Amino acid sequence: MHEKYFLQAAETAKRATCHRAHCGSVIVSADGMVVGRGFNAPPLGDESQRTCDNEYHSDKKPKSDKTCCVHAEWNAILNALRDYPDKVAGATLYFMRIDDNGQFTQAGDPYCTVCSRLALQSGIKTFGLWNSGPQMYDTGLYNLKSYEYFA
Numbered sequence: 001m002h003e004k005y006f007l008q009a010a011e012t013a014k015r016a017t018c019h020r021a022h023c024g025s026v027i028v029s030a031d032g033m034v035v036g037r038g039f040n041a042p043p044l045g046d047e048s049q050r051t052c053d054n055e056y057h058s059d060k061k062p063k064s065d066k067t068c069c070v071h072a073e074w075n076a077i078l079n080a081l082r083d084y085p086d087k088v089a090g091a092t093l094y095f096m097r098i099d100d101n102g103q104f105t106q107a108g109d110p111y112c113t114v115c116s117r118l119a120l121q122s123g124i125k126t127f128g129l130w131n132s133g134p135q136m137y138d139t140g141l142y143n144l145k146s147y148e149y150f151a
């Protein structure tokens with residue numbers, strides 16, 4: 001049952017305009033309704049805000065999250081909160097990064113603490129990654145695990 005939502009997240013990822021990665025996210029409410037979708041792209045699609053192509057040197061780079069664009073998860077969460085504000089608490093978020101051929105990739109371990117905190121704050125109960133199959137985390141555990149990831 002989780003698989004079809006990862007497939008939908010992969011479909012959504014095809015709309016990503018990020019130059020570094022194509023990611024998609026789908027949010028499904030506790031009663032089984034898709035309430036939000038998102039893909040990674042510059043803020044509001046504004047090309048003047050695109051930072052994917054910036055090159056930074058180790059001695060001079062922004063002190064910030066260096067992953068690029070607005071993450072698919074942020075967009076899905078923001079869309080869900082806008083369109084179905086009462087359906088986000090208790091929902092499940094599915095994340096997928098696709099390769100250049102549109103195929104599923106392995107997500108690995110949780111690491112993005114911005115996504116994990118935003119998901120937690122919005123009331124999302126379960127955070128799903130794909131690692132050769134659905135890997136479903138309680139969002140609180142996902143958040144804590146993200147802080148244990150050291151690059």
Ligand SMILES: [Zn+2]
Nearest residue numbers: 018052068069
């Ligand atoms: Zn980007």
Ligand SMILES: [Zn+2]
Nearest residue numbers: 071112114115
């Ligand atoms: Zn993230």
